[in-house]
Amino acid sequence: DNNLPTYSTSEVSKHSNYKERIWVTYKNGVYDVTDFIHEHPGGDQILMAAGGAVDPFWMLYSVHLNPHVLNILEKYRIGNLDPKENNDNTSDMSDPYSNEPKRHVILKPACVKPFNAESPEQLLVENFITPNELFYVRNHLPVPDIDSTTYSLEIEIEGKSKTLTLTLDELKKFPKYSVTATVMCAGNRRSEMTKIKPVKGLNWGAAAVGNATWSGASLREVLKKAGLNEKDLDKYKHVQFEAFDTDATGSAYGASIPIWKAVDRRGDVILAYEMNGVPLPRDHGFPVRVIVPGVVGARNVKWLGKIIVSSEESQSHWQQNDYKGFSPSTDWDTVDYSKSPSIQELPVTSAICQPIPNSTVTVENGQITVRGYAWSGGGQDIVRVDVTSDGGKTWHVANFEHRDPQNAPQHWSWTLWTCKLPVSKEDKKVEIWAKAVDSSYNTQPESFENIWNLRGVLNNAYHRITVNLE
Template sequence: MRLLWRSLRGLVLHHRPHRRFLATISSTGNDQRKQQSHKWSSPGSRTERLLYAAYWAGGLALGYHWLSDGHKPLLAEAQVVPSDDEQEARARLWHITPRADLPNYKTDQVEQHNSAKTGIWITYGLGVYDVTDFADNHPGGDKILMAAGSAIDPFWAIYQQHNTLEVLELLEGFRIGNLEGVDLKPGASAAEDELGSPWAHEPQRHALLKPASKRPFNAEPPIGLLAEQFLTPNELFYVRNHLPVPVISAEEYELEIESGSSKKKDPLTLNLEEIKALPKHSVTAAIMCGGNRRSEMTKVKAVKGLSWGAGAVGNAKWSGARLCDVLREQGVQPDESKHVIFEGADLDPTSHPYGASIPLSKALDPRGDVILAYEMNGETLSRDHGYPIRVIVPGTVGARNVKWLTRIVVADKESDSHWQQNDYKGFSPSTDWDTVDFSKSDAIQAMPVTSAICTPQPGARVKPDDDDGHITVRGYAWSGGGRKIVRVDLTSDEGKSWHVAELEQEDSPDGRHYGWSLWTARLPISESSGSDVEIWAKAVDSAYNVQPEKFEHIWNLRGVLANAYHKVRVKIA
């Protein structure tokens, strides 16, 4: 499924040019961009010229039909090239907008087209699409067959890399009709409106959380609140869900542990009470999403992923049983080549659980502080944060801190899950989706050093605190792998002069500083700075790693590891 947009684009260009009516519902500017990116196997060939002729003839004919069929107001807009955001906003309405030029189909009619023999139809919202030819050429065609004759909404709600302007445009090229009996509101989907939907039992969330997506729910708190408290309040801790939140009762919960040990071959099964009966251990650890601050990297060049600000991070005191104690009791011995796989109770549409893994060396190290957590800041874990058990892997990217933990396996290889093998990996700025090979990059474990300015916020009007022209700046800093923050530097003159912030942090042993550091600085603002000032912040950790200055130097196609200087422009009152 993750290669859908690439395969779909190639198929439409090479096999179905007569169905590309997208020029009638997209912008001329976007068309020009796409034409520049098209590469034909035989430039200037007779086949290419015929296909181009068919493309333009079809586009003109369908464009005339569209404009003459009650859409004349678009003529006035034709002279204005919409922005990418405007185009994407329109594209997100296509699947819930009836097409008067296409027939209507009942659900049972769609269901009959569920194989290559009968033709493969799918629905998305109230759109009906014939993807028969596409499925034969798509490397993930087996996944499409699972949705054959039914809705693809549940798949796309989970595999969010399809939720882009380009994919939505290309999908619309396969549309053959409208689904009868579906009444959707803008922003909804057929699968979400049905009884028994996997989203029907989502928990309530705090109103201050700003969603980056609603299905699955992903949200961050207002950045201005993050530096207010060393321990982030549970209800304001960012939420990162990849799949629907499972419903798990304490009475029925079980955790299966496969040790891979020759001494104890049978898996160990622990219920919640047995886990709580083990020695209790607590650790303060910041958890950060691998895509934190992605929205800043996107300004350099578009990436695929949720548009996180700097709030996809939180700091909490986690309590539970140490994983190293459980594994050693099972006879697990140190082995640098082995891994520990975690699986959650959250399932994708193919009934595969969310999964991730860490090196066994981290899991067995008492100083690694990996715990089977059932408490967060002294309270029972909430459902959004992994109730009843979440593995906490301090210093490691949030994706490895698996929630709703149901299975642990000591294995010779990493987890084979999508999120371990084909996501949460970093690449060179020169690598793009046409050249990426996820098998060539290591899965992210420890996160790099980073910091963010929480107050003042971008665009704020700031009044100096005193006659000398100082302003107060607050924020957070953190580094993975247990590395301590030793300094946060700030500048208001693009690096001509730097000022060191005061730190608030735990006094933890070296190599176990898993919590974040909050910082405060009184930054002098000179009269020559003018009314507009851009504040820069960079952190330095105990290994003297320092943040890079520019996102251009660390851009990657998934928008992860976004740790360049944090820059905030304010107005001086």
């Protein structure tokens, strides 16, 4: 291998079409697989990795983690990735976005600066755990470049003179907990709400969500160590989080959660330094982020710098003037952000991930297979998912493929479901709807018309897609 040429990941990414030939990487190898594609047992799916790494896909389709597959792959090796690439820091001081992490080609950005991207939604349901490289990224600002050896986390309790400062090593000395939890953006599925009437916000599909195992210290235990006592709890109402990503004026991303969530043993809030068994990737908050299971993505603050136990909510823009719901009749002339509470627990939702909208599906024994996810905030279980192909005349109850073994109020992960849905043979096209029911028996609203809001958040109406039948 050592005689083969060395390539950068950006060189590889140019080879993502037949004209340039199709290159992929696996570990540090670079492969030209153009001539293999027509023989690939998984068909065209291989093209999702064109110009990028196959590794995260092979976590979804583990048939590949087999010597016979690796032998095939080795035949197509043309070179190696440049081992020095990650260390070269040629950042352009005039562009705050010049030092962003490398991202997988599958993450199709809704916005590049700041970086915001989701995976194709059909991949989400292939695995209960979302591989890190495929996990949606939602950044409001440039990604900070933090040196983990000099990193420190400050913990302040308002009114107490002493603050606690922890290095990463000191944080790692606390007992390590792992929590498998779904993180979902408040704007997930916004593109469906936009069809009713335009809203301000990134045009997210249904994949601004992922499920991962997060490991780190318990926030509750860290707050105790910082001197928070049981008798203080009445004085304080919120726990604020301040981050290291800042805007042009120097103000940092921030958010807060109610104090009960932070100190309740069942809250499972952790200061995570690992995502799916590896150090947090830079895009997901390296070296430390807070994971607030059951609570909207916006409060799961990445690149955490400071925790403040306070009588007040975070005063940050994102807590006060964003991430709130309003009436469908509220517009940008009448909106008063101080009148709505900040979003914390998200309402129950679900989405169909397979088939994808407007695709052609083969009918087998009068049925098509429909797969998706369902999730509810606040640690609620999903008790049922109903699917219909006839506008709700008949509903079919989906089977759960994978669900969180923990019960409410600590049911933090999504439920993956599948349904053999009867369709009428005469129809060339069918509209499929899905809705979930959570353990409070709350369910999704029928349509977006009456939940429309100017910012396009809380987009949890029935998911409706149309597919062609063959």
